[in-house]
Amino acid sequence: WSLIPAEVLSGLELSASAVVFEATADAASARALALESSARVEGEASSSSSGGGSSTTMGAARLREVIALQSAYIPNVSATELLSSGSYEAIAAVARSREGSSSRAVGGCTYRWHEAREGGPSFIELSLFCVDVACQGKGLGGALMRELERVARRKHGASCVLTYADTKAFAFFRRQQFTRQVRTPHPVWKSRIVSYEGAVIVEKRLGGAARGPRRPVRIGCTSGLPRCYCRSGRTRAIERYDPATSEVIERYCSASDASRKLGLAACSVSHVTNGHAHSAKGHFFRYVEDLPFLNSGPREVLRVDPADSTLVLKHFASCRDAARRLFGERSSHNGAIG
Known part of the structure; x- marks a missing residue:
């Protein structure tokens, strides 16, 4: 409006x-x-x-x-x-x-x-x-x-x-x-x-x-798998970089791939990429492709009147919360609601 x-x-x-x-x-x-x-x-x-x-x-x-x-x-x-x-x-x-x-x-x-x-x-x-x-x-x-x-x-x-x-x-x-x-x-x-x-x-x-940091063209994937995230273009590939120059040091298929190869705690790399932590034991990470809202928390869900979508009948904390409260604890309808 x-x-x-x-x-x-x-x-x-x-x-x-x-x-x-x-x-x-x-x-x-x-x-x-x-x-x-x-x-x-x-x-x-x-x-x-x-x-x-x-x-x-x-x-x-x-x-x-x-x-x-x-x-x-x-x-x-x-x-x-x-x-x-x-x-x-x-x-x-x-x-x-x-x-x-x-x-x-x-x-x-x-x-x-x-x-x-x-x-x-x-x-x-x-x-x-x-x-x-x-x-x-x-x-x-x-x-x-x-x-x-x-x-x-x-x-x-x-x-x-x-x-x-x-x-x-x-x-x-x-x-x-x-x-x-x-x-x-x-x-x-x-x-x-x-x-x-x-x-x-x-x-x-x-x-x-304004064009963003330069990326060396010869930085390879660390896993070597034929269908890894880096080679297939899937968006969860991440890279370790130098915070002073923003140059890429190494790329990984996922956060778990990076933590396994660098000997870091399981969730520490994800905490960095999601903005909850500055670095993981001195290592700096970011996504290879910009991900606007990966793992950014649940979204509120509104149940509305089908005849008048402006009339809110009930508020739910998330799709899963709505599915459990409407269809039972073991319901899997959260995907359909989402």
């Missing part, structure tokens, strides 16, 4: 070339605007725009629109609290009416710049990112991401953007050249950015480094 009224939406110029960007001047001004907008104080943008893709300074009224969008689509993280902390900034994607008499925020992002430390790079933490559902599919999300990257490079000198992507957003971030192969050292970002349950960390390198 769209947060923007239909009559307003029908009068807006919705295209990537027509969108205008408004940004907070810095984190301190973002805090002041957030406090002002939360107090329902009216404000206007402090400068005007004349062309698509240009950037102006954001006012309290515009920030209130961005916060409303982010709160509607990402309710588990408070945009107001982030912006009121004095550490985060915001960018709004603004569509103007065809007559040019009015405008409306159709998307926005909240981000934070982190200075370089512990030998790691300076990076941008993208905490919140959304475009109104009625405005999606028109290139606005890509335009907003490009504006964030421009600000990251020119204003902050950042070398990468880090964010958490959930099931709904992962495909979009893949299209924007984000990857799960995070080259920024784990201690540099792990305790410093906003994390989300059920989401995976993704990274985009800015400038010429």
Whole structure:
């Protein structure tokens, strides 16, 4: 559902070339605007725009629109609290009416710049990112991401953007050249950015480094089996790599294959690939192919009225929970429910 009224939406110029960007001047001004907008104080943008893709300074009224969008689509993280902390900034994607008499925020992002430390790079933490559902599919999300990257490079000198992507957003971030192969050292970002349950960390390198790490072509599979994961292209193949250079050291058919050959505990490699541990006795692992949501935990299941799918009859913790409670403890209907 769209947060923007239909009559307003029908009068807006919705295209990537027509969108205008408004940004907070810095984190301190973002805090002041957030406090002002939360107090329902009216404000206007402090400068005007004349062309698509240009950037102006954001006012309290515009920030209130961005916060409303982010709160509607990402309710588990408070945009107001982030912006009121004095550490985060915001960018709004603004569509103007065809007559040019009015405008409306159709998307926005909240981000934070982190200075370089512990030998790691300076990076941008993208905490919140959304475009109104009625405005999606028109290139606005890509335009907003490009504006964030421009600000990251020119204003902050950042070398990468880090964010958490959930099931709904992962495909979009893949299209924007984000990857799960995070080259920024784990201690540099792990305790410093906003994390989300059920989401995976993704990274985009800015400038010429956005293509991801190079892989030596002569790295062979360790098992030598004719139909192993590495040779068949199946997605559970993993690789051990050097965290300093991101170069591949060795590839394995699976986590159990790696733990067996390296003498590691049975689950220690899986803990690394799933993000629960930094390394396994000094060994760093990642999937050869990006896996957005492997072993990311059970998903909630809703039993709904067949006549009205919006009417929820019962909540279940997972497909297996639903099968057991509806059909008995020994039921195997969880696959059919899934």
